[in-house]
Amino acid sequence: MASTDSEIVKEFRFFRVYEDSRVQLTFPPFLKATVPPSDDPVTGVRSKDVTISSEPLVSARIFVPKLTDPKQKFPLLFYVHGGGFCMMSAFAPGYHDFCRTISAQAGAIVVSVEYGLFPDRPIPACYEDSWVALQWVASHVGGNGPEPWLNDHVDFGKVFIGGDSAGGNISHTLAFRVGSIGLPGVKVVGVIFIHPYFGGTEDDEMWLFMNPSNSGLQDPRMKPPVEDLGKLGCERLLIFVAEKDHLYTPGKDYYEDLKKSEWGGKVELIENHGEEHVFHMRNPKCEKAAELMGKIVSFIKED
Structure with missing residues (x-):
């Protein structure tokens, strides 16, 4: 108030x-809008909400494609929404539609995490909640986790992590933890960054304020050093940057630093010319949004 x-x-x-x-x-206020999970009669994608942790509260929305075989296995995308670390939701209409579309077109299960936001839960809650949620996903490797959809239908040899804006930043920290700590039984094949935040802008002071435990402008969560990039726990990386986005240069710098690092994977940079930050969420039916979606789908389906 x-x-x-x-x-x-x-x-x-x-x-x-x-x-x-x-x-x-x-x-x-409209950015606070949410929609319930639902079954899509057109694509056959079903969705449900799950509670991962009650204290602190961490939840997620899960999307599963149409089944043609009761024992069918799918790749999994763990998705982290954007919103400047202080707004938006995995349950927002735009993210619901985005994740449902990926599930349908890529034939993938999507787990879209709902993490703690500033000011109710300052940074690093977003990082910790997302890691807890990813570990919860991994708890289903043996087929005896709490969520039947994951037990029965996830191919844990084909797991992806992705996010946009702040969610891209958080996705980096997840990939770094996977490479540094490990995620037993899970193979993270690829990571997707859409217009990610990696410092170097006027928003840096805002991030520092939202994170009382920050270590300054070189905090590795905000501006990852080259040595951290060399430890990413994935084989492939797909980075989108938008020409008119204030995060354009930091995104390209991340790409260049990654190539200088000891990481041995494959990285592709896609430049959205003439477009602004997260344009695909604001105008999901435009031609370039369809192209962006097509690249994500191809990235997940690539053998």
Whole structure:
């Protein structure tokens, strides 16, 4: 709620901070909209919501493609939504439609994680919640996890991680943890970044404010060093950058740094010319959004 009895001491892209330490989010109310899970009669994709952890609360929406065999196995995409670490939801209409489309076109199970957001849960909650959720997915490797869809239908030799904007940043930290710590029984084949945030912009001060435990502008979660890139736990990486996006240069810098690192995988950079940040979410039916979706689908289906 807005404060009327204190002065604004800091103002960022998505929120302002008052003298009495209260935080007022400034993004439009429609960005809080959510939709329930559903079965899509056109594609046959089904979805459901699951609780992964109750304290702190971590949940996810799972999408499973139409089954043609009761023992059918699918690759899995673990998806992390964007929103500047303080807004949006895995249950938002745009993300629901995006993940459902990937599930249908790629023939993949999608687990879209709902992680903690600032200011209720400051950074690093987003990183920790997402890692907890990815470990929960891995707990189904033996076929005796809590979610039947994952037990019965996931090919754990074909797992992907992906995200857009802040979700791309979080996806990097997941891939780094997989490479550094491991994820027993799971092979992360590829990682997808869509217009990812990796520091180097006016939003850096906002990220530092949202993360009271930050280590400054060189914090490896915000601006990954080359040595961290060499430890990514995946074989392939697909990076999208948009020409008119303020995150364009950091995304390209990540690509160049990755090529200088000791990582031995295959990386592809896709430039969305003439487009702005996450244009595919704002106008999912445009030609370039369809091209972006096609690249993601091909990336997942590639042998």
